[in-house]
Amino acid sequence: MVYTVKTYNNINKIGLRELGNGFQIDGELKENPDAYIIRSENLHETELPSNLKAIARAGAGTNNIPIDAATAQGVVVFNTPGANANAVKEAVIASTLLSARDYIAANKWTNTLTGDDVPKQVEAGKKQFAGSEILGKTFGVIGLGAIGARIANDAYRLGMKVYGYDPYVSIETAWNISSHVRRVNDIKEIFTNCDYITIHVPLTDETKNTFDRAAFDLMGKDVTIINFARGELVDNAALFDAIETGVVKRYITDFGTEDLLNKDKITVFPHVGGSTAEAELNCAIMAGQTIRRFMETGEIVNSVNFPNVKQALSAPFRITLINKNVPNIVARISTRVSDNGINISNIINRSKGDFAYTLLDLDEADAAKVQALADEFEASDNIVKVRIIKK
Numbered sequence: 001m002v003y004t005v006k007t008y009n010n011i012n013k014i015g016l017r018e019l020g021n022g023f024q025i026d027g028e029l030k031e032n033p034d035a036y037i038i039r040s041e042n043l044h045e046t047e048l049p050s051n052l053k054a055i056a057r058a059g060a061g062t063n064n065i066p067i068d069a070a071t072a073q074g075v076v077v078f079n080t081p082g083a084n085a086n087a088v089k090e091a092v093i094a095s096t097l098l099s100a101r102d103y104i105a106a107n108k109w110t111n112t113l114t115g116d117d118v119p120k121q122v123e124a125g126k127k128q129f130a131g132s133e134i135l136g137k138t139f140g141v142i143g144l145g146a147i148g149a150r151i152a153n154d155a156y157r158l159g160m161k162v163y164g165y166d167p168y169v170s171i172e173t174a175w176n177i178s179s180h181v182r183r184v185n186d187i188k189e190i191f192t193n194c195d196y197i198t199i200h201v202p203l204t205d206e207t208k209n210t211f212d213r214a215a216f217d218l219m220g221k222d223v224t225i226i227n228f229a230r231g232e233l234v235d236n237a238a239l240f241d242a243i244e245t246g247v248v249k250r251y252i253t254d255f256g257t258e259d260l261l262n263k264d265k266i267t268v269f270p271h272v273g274g275s276t277a278e279a280e281l282n283c284a285i286m287a288g289q290t291i292r293r294f295m296e297t298g299e300i301v302n303s304v305n306f307p308n309v310k311q312a313l314s315a316p317f318r319i320t321l322i323n324k325n326v327p328n329i330v331a332r333i334s335t336r337v338s339d340n341g342i343n344i345s346n347i348i349n350r351s352k353g354d355f356a357y358t359l360l361d362l363d364e365a366d367a368a369k370v371q372a373l374a375d376e377f378e379a380s381d382n383i384v385k386v387r388i389i390k391k
C-alpha cells in the first residue's frame with residue numbers, strides 16, 4: 001500500500017525521509033492525497049479533499065488549519081510539540097537584548113557615517129545609544145509551554161526576575177520550570193510588575209487581544225512587549241497609544257502587518273522565530289514520524305483534535321473508526337462485528353468532545369469479510385471515517 005502526502009511550504013526533505021518507502025510525497029500533488037504536511041499555509045479558505053485522513057503541522061501553532069471542519073470530516077490534525085521551541089527561545093532572548101541596547105538603530109546610524117574621521121564621529125555620537133542591562137529587570141512570560149518554559153528558565157539564568165503565567169500549564173512542563181520563576185495566578189500581575197513581557201500561547205478566542213487597552217493601562221513606563229506567538233494577540237490600536245504615552249518602550253514581533261512597519265519603536269521580523277535549520281529538521285522529522293505511524297498503524301500521537309490512542313496490532317486486520325461520541329457507540333460497534341461473524345481481538349475507544357476514535361482489531365484473516373464490515377460502518381450515520389489496516 002502506498003500512501004500519498006501533499007506538502008506545503010518547504011518541508012525539510014531530510015526530515016521527510018522518516019515517511020519511508022510506503023509514501024509518495026509530492027508538493028504539487030493535486031489528487032485527493034491521504035495526508036498533508038504543512039507549515040503556515042492558510043487552509044481556512046480551501047475545502048479539505050474527501051480522501052484526506054490527516055494533516056501534520058510541522059510546527060506548533062494550528063490556527064491556520066480549520067480544526068472544527070477537519071474534525072467533522074474525520075481528519076486528524078497533528079502538530080510537532082516542542083520541535084521548534086529552542087529556535088523561538090533564542091529569538092526571544094535576542095529580542096530582549098535588542099530592546100535593552102537598541103543595536104539595530106545603532107548599526108543603522110553607524111552605517112550613515114562617512115569620511116576619514118568615522119572613528120571620531122563614532123565616539124562623539126555613541127552616547128545616543130547608551131542602553132540598559134537586563135540584569136535585575138523583571139521579565140514576564142505569558143504561556144509556560146514548550147517555548148515559554150525554556151525562556152523563563154533562561155531569563156532567570158541571565159539574572160532577570162522572572163514571572164510566569166499559565167493557568168493550563170501541563171504537569172510535565174511545570175516540572176521543568178525553575179523554582180525561581182514566580183508563578184502568578186492572575187495575568188494582571190505580569191502587566192503590573194514587568195519591564196519585559198513575552199507571550200507564548202496559541203491564538204484562540206480566549207487569547208486574542210491579550211494585550212488590549214486594559215492590559216496596557218496596568219503597565220508602568222518603558223515596557224518592552226515581545227510577541228513571537230501570533231499577531232492577533234495584540235490590539236495594534238491600543239499598542240500605538242501605549243507607545244505614544246511612553247507605556248511601551250518597544251514592541252518586537254514576528255508578525256508583520258502594514259500598520260506596524262517602519263515605526264521607530266516597533267521591530268518586525270518576517271515570521272522567522274522557528275526558522276533555523278535545526279528546528280525545520282526537527283519539525284519535519286516529527287511530522288513525518290507522526291503521519292507514518294498514523295497511516296501505517298492507526299495510532300494517534302500529538303493530535304490537537306483527537307486523543308492519543310495507542311495499541312499494538314497483533315491481529316490480521318485493524319479497522320479504525322472516527323465516530324460521533326454518542327451513547328452506546330462502542331456496544332453498537334461490537335454488535336455489528338459479531339453480527340458479521342467476526343471476533344474482536346482488541347478494541348480501544350477514546351473520545352474528545354463530540355467525536356471519538358476507535359481501533360478495532362479483528363481475529364479475522366478473510367479480507368472480503370473485513371471489507372464487508374467496513375462497508376457497513378461506512379454507511380452508518382454515526383461514523384465519519386473508516387480505514388482498514390492489514391497487519
Ligand SMILES: NC(=O)C1=CN([C@@H]2O[C@H](COP(=O)(O)OP(=O)(O)OC[C@H]3O[C@@H](n4cnc5c(N)ncnc54)[C@H](O)[C@@H]3O)[C@@H](O)[C@H]2O)C=CC1
Nearest residue numbers: 060061143144145146147166168169200201202229273274
Ligand atoms: N514565531 C514562530 O515561528 C513560532 C510561533 N509559535 C507560536 O507560539 C505558540 C506557543 O508555542 P509552544 O510553546 O510550542 O506551544 P505549547 O502548546 O507548548 O505552549 C502553549 C502554552 O500556552 C498555554 N496557554 C493556553 N492558553 C493560555 C492562556 N489563556 N493564558 C496563558 N497561557 C495559556 C498552554 O497551557 C501552554 O502551556 C504557538 O501556538 C504558536 O502560535 C510557535 C513556534 C514558532
Ligand SMILES: O=C(O)CCC(=O)C(=O)O
Nearest residue numbers: 039040059060061274275
Ligand atoms: O516556520 C514556521 O513554519 C512557522 C512556525 C510557527 O509559527 C509555529 O510553529 O507555530
